[in-house]
Amino acid sequence: MTLEFYGTEIGSRLLTGTALYPSPQILSDAVIASGSKLVTVSVRREAARERAGQGFWELIKKLDVHVLPNTAGCKTVKEAVTTAQMARELFETDWIKLEVIANDDTLQPEVFGLVEAARILNDDGFKVFPYMTEDLGVAEKLVGAGCEVLMPWGAPIGSGQGLANPMAMKTMRAYFPDIPLVVDAGIGAPSHAARAMEMGYDAVLLNTAIAKAGDPVKMGISFAKAIEAGRLAYEAGLMEPRDMASPSTPVAGTPFFKIDSAS
Amino acid sequence: MKILINGEVTQTHAKTLGELCTALGHGLDKIATARNGDFVPATQRGETSIAENDSIEIVAPRQGG
Numbered sequence: 001m002t003l004e005f006y007g008t009e010i011g012s013r014l015l016t017g018t019a020l021y022p023s024p025q026i027l028s029d030a031v032i033a034s035g036s037k038l039v040t041v042s043v044r045r046e047a048a049r050e051r052a053g054q055g056f057w058e059l060i061k062k063l064d065v066h067v068l069p070n071t072a073g074c075k076t077v078k079e080a081v082t083t084a085q086m087a088r089e090l091f092e093t094d095w096i097k098l099e100v101i102a103n104d105d106t107l108q109p110e111v112f113g114l115v116e117a118a119r120i121l122n123d124d125g126f127k128v129f130p131y132m133t134e135d136l137g138v139a140e141k142l143v144g145a146g147c148e149v150l151m152p153w154g155a156p157i158g159s160g161q162g163l164a165n166p167m168a169m170k171t172m173r174a175y176f177p178d179i180p181l182v183v184d185a186g187i188g189a190p191s192h193a194a195r196a197m198e199m200g201y202d203a204v205l206l207n208t209a210i211a212k213a214g215d216p217v218k219m220g221i222s223f224a225k226a227i228e229a230g231r232l233a234y235e236a237g238l239m240e241p242r243d244m245a246s247p248s249t250p251v252a253g254t255p256f257f258k259i260d261s262a263s
Numbered sequence: 264m265k266i267l268i269n270g271e272v273t274q275t276h277a278k279t280l281g282e283l284c285t286a287l288g289h290g291l292d293k294i295a296t297a298r299n300g301d302f303v304p305a306t307q308r309g310e311t312s313i314a315e316n317d318s319i320e321i322v323a324p325r326q327g328g
Contacts, residue, residue, distance in 0.1 A: 017328030027326075042327025043295065045269040045320065048288040053323025057293050060324065070327045078300055085302035086295035086322050157328065185328075207328035 001235070003202055005149050005180055006095070006127040010066060011037040013197065014227045015182065016220070017207025024059050026216050031063055034220030038066040040097055040205065043087050057090075068129060070097040075110065080117045084126060096121060097151070097184075099131045107157040107185075111138045115145055122146030131184050134168040136175055143179065150176065151184035151205065154196065158208045160188025163195060173200045190219075190226030197230025198238060267318040281309035283319065294323050 003010045016036040021027035031039060041060060046053050060067060069087035074080040077100065084096045100117055102110035109132050118128045122145055130142050134152040142150060152172060155161035163169055164186065173181060180203070183196040187206040196204050204227055213219035251257075266273055268287075277283035280296055280303055296303045297320040303311050313319065 017326075019326035019328045021326075040327050042325050043322040044325035046289070046292070046294055046323035047269070048292075051292060051323075053294075053325055054292055056326060057324040072327055082297050082300060082302050082320075083322075086297060086320075089302075089304060090293060090295045090322070090324055 003180070005129070008066070010203070011035075012224070012227075013203040013231055014193075014220075014224050015040070015068070015203055015205040016210060017205070018060070019207055020211035021216060022211075024056070027211070028059060028063060030210055030216040030220040031065065033217045034210065034224045036065065036220070036224075038068055039063065040068045040070050040207070041091065042070050042072050043083060043090055066095075067091050067093055068095050068097050069093065070131075071099045073101065074099060075101050075113075077113045077117045077120070080113070081120050081124075084117075084121055085124075088126065094125055095127050095129065097129045097131060109133055109153070111135065114138070115141045118142055118147055119145040129182070134165055134172050136172060139172065139176065143176075149180045149182065151182040153185040154183045154192065155186025155188075157185040159186050160209060161186050162188055162192035166195070166199070169196070169201070170199055190222045193223055194226040194230035194233075197227050198233050200234050203227075264315045266313060266316065269319070269321060275313075278312060279309055280311040280313055280319065283313060284308060284321065287321070289321065292323065294321050296321055 003013055012035045014034055014036045015038045016031055017040045018027055069091045071080040071083040074083050080100050088094055098118055100110045100113040102108045114130055118130055121128050128147050129149045129151055130147055131151050132138055139150055155164040181201050182203045182205050183201050184205040187193050188209050193204045210216050210219045266275055275283055277286050299318050
């Protein structure tokens with residue numbers, strides 16, 4: 001089963017950010033080594049004397065991957081919508097990772113503005129990837145607004161805490177069996193990503209855990225393997241945990257076996 | 264006249280957003296623009312007038328998560 005967003009097939013379930021890398025070369029090497037086929041990018045103010053964005057754009061084009069621009073840092077519907085429109089022209093894509101942020105300390109999604117902005121952007125022809133909490137009510141509103149992908153946070157952006165609310169994540173997967181679900185943010189270790197994939201999530205989007213690793217290239221490969229392993233495990237079907245021990249070696253024919261007279 | 268470009272007070276003689284971008288040296292750059300909070304497509308910069316105290320955003324691709 002392949003991964004598709006809005007009818008477009010994506011060749012890897014590892015989606016990666018492009019920020020915080022030690023250098024553009026390491027960013028490029030890590031993306032290639034990880035096998036990621038979709039990267040997130042942003043729009044930022046450009047000073048003519050520096051022209052920082054122009055070189056970055058050339059680097060991204062060379063990677064030849066799908067590009068998902070974000071609206072990071074936007075706190076109002078208006079800011080997010082205008083930023084999305086600027087991103088659509090800049091990156092020549094109608095895909096947008098929609099972020100409306102409630103609070104600078106937690107970077108928690110502002111879900112009321114998120115739903116409103118999602119509706120405006122979907123009506124304007126965008127294909128919206130909402131960065132959201134795992135709240136089912138919000139998820140339903142986003143789907144109603146036209147979102148065909150949902151991206152709940154695992155934990156706050158950059159925190160590396162993994163899946164802070166695994167029960168809610170499981171519930172969300174069960175509640176939306178047919179909508180691509182991406183864990184976006186909070187992933188710190190490959191084991192966190194593997195766990196999300198074992199739950200049946202379709203993909204994992206992360207940035208800091210790879211970019212800030214001692215060796216981002218090696219960490220990119222590590223995440224790719226963890227995500228592949230987690231996905232295979234989900235497809236294979238995990239055993240149900242049980243509270244008591246259960247022998248794996250056959251009991252019948254055990255040497256010296258005697259029926260315990262007490263039982 | 265005095266306008267805000269990316270949050271900084273700037274003096275300009277440009278009459279349109281297109282003239283402003285050229286004057287700033289962005290003629291061939293990959294940029295996107297907004298005027299007073301509203302997106303202005305590249306095709307409309309030439310006919311978008313700018314006025315005293317306008318707030319202009321000029322953005323470009325950048326790393327993101």
